[in-house]
Amino acid sequence: MKTIYTFFLVVLCSTLTINAQKVVAVHSPTNGVQYFSDSAAFQEAYDASIAGDTIYLPGGTHTPPSVFDKQLTIFGAGHHPDATTATFETKISGQITLGENADGIHLEGLYITSNLVVGNTNDVSVNDIVVKRCRFGNIYSSGITETNTSNNNLFVENIINSIYDGNNLRSSSFFNNIIVSGNRNTSLTDLYFSNNVFLYEDINGTIYGGFTFYNCVLQNNIFVNQGPALSYGADSTFENNIFCHSAPSLGTDPTLVNNYNLTRAEVLVDQTGGAFDYAHDYHLQAGAATNLGTDGTETGIYGGVYPWKDYSIPTNPHISSKTISGASDSSGNIQVDINVHAQGN
Structure with missing residues (x-):
């Protein structure tokens, strides 16, 4: 040292x-x-x-x-x-x-x-x-x-x-990232997503938040997009995620295990819009923090194997x-x- x-x-x-x-x-x-x-x-x-x-x-x-x-x-x-x-x-x-x-x-x-x-x-x-x-x-x-x-x-x-x-x-694996949007025309295949926060991109009133997951495993994530179309793929597993929609579309033949449906206002402490902002607070509100991930820690970026480090210091x-x-x-x-x-x- x-x-x-x-x-x-x-x-x-x-x-x-x-x-x-x-x-x-x-x-x-x-x-x-x-x-x-x-x-x-x-x-x-x-x-x-x-x-x-x-x-x-x-x-x-x-x-x-x-x-x-x-x-x-x-x-x-x-x-x-x-x-x-x-x-x-x-x-x-x-x-x-x-x-x-x-x-x-x-x-x-x-x-x-x-x-x-x-x-x-x-x-x-x-x-x-x-x-x-x-x-x-x-x-x-x-x-x-x-x-x-x-x-x-x-x-x-x-x-x-x-x-x-x-x-x-x-x-490949994505742990505890903040991901703004995907390209629904791109096939994401055989990937693992854990404890991420998925935002969405709003360009002149058009929402770009959907992903095309094929045979992916998604656990303990938060999807803040209030629109119904989250996945356009097939055969993916969604487990212990928080969705800000009561009935999101998750592609063809998804496997759903113990997911949570909350309003967006109930989930993150201070986050608005679809873009990332350093000034926002991506901690879970007290009520949402009781919705645990598959490993018993909280969903989102502050839980899991790699809890988010504030200020992202290397x-x-x-x-x-x-x-x-x-x-x-x-x-x-x-x-x-x-x-x-x-x-x-």
Whole structure:
């Protein structure tokens, strides 16, 4: 832990001069620690990395490589505005595309301004990835034949605008995410959804909230869409979910076990509309909290195996505050006070 703390202090202190660039670091079991501070620091760090390395991105905006084609761990400083006042959010300008050699990549604490592409239209398979406490646009995992699928991928505590094209995403799990909407024309097949909050997208009065689930298992989720059409697929299992409709349409031949039907006003503490908002409160109201999930914890993002961490702080040590004097003393020293907190999860 001491080494990690020292790294963060070095990165911060190296950026104190007025015109210094943001520092991106690569920690490598093989090549040691390398630092990059040019305008293309993220690209340079990626080029210098090898499979198994860890890249640390500071707050600020970074341009990503066109394709990530290595097994890397990439940490940012987080995306929640209230938790990144000292560092700024780590923003990825553009989309992240995972190539066929990106199996096992881990992304955490990033705000990806565009999409997350898992594979591509050439039927590239990407497996065993972890995406945790990130915010991004749409998930794309399309394919031509839907035979070379991407499997065993894990999405935990993310803010996801849409699963827009997930035809090639299979045998993967979504735990404790806030998912705004789906594309009902996209088949989501053999996926597991637990303790998510599903919102909906309202574009000029048109509601986009429906998903097409085929042979999926959905447990302990909350669907705030008050419209009846939630699923257009078939053969999925819905268990211990909260629906904000008395009789939602769940596709052909669904298996229904112990679901709850409440009005929207009875479910979340403070949430309105169909869009995600940091100012909203996604905790359950006292009455709704008595409607438990399959594991005996509450439904929604604060229950289950991966309870939502407020402020979405990533698991690497977090700089919560810093104070830097505006002038040096007679010896040329600058007073720097930094608070760094280890994260338990």
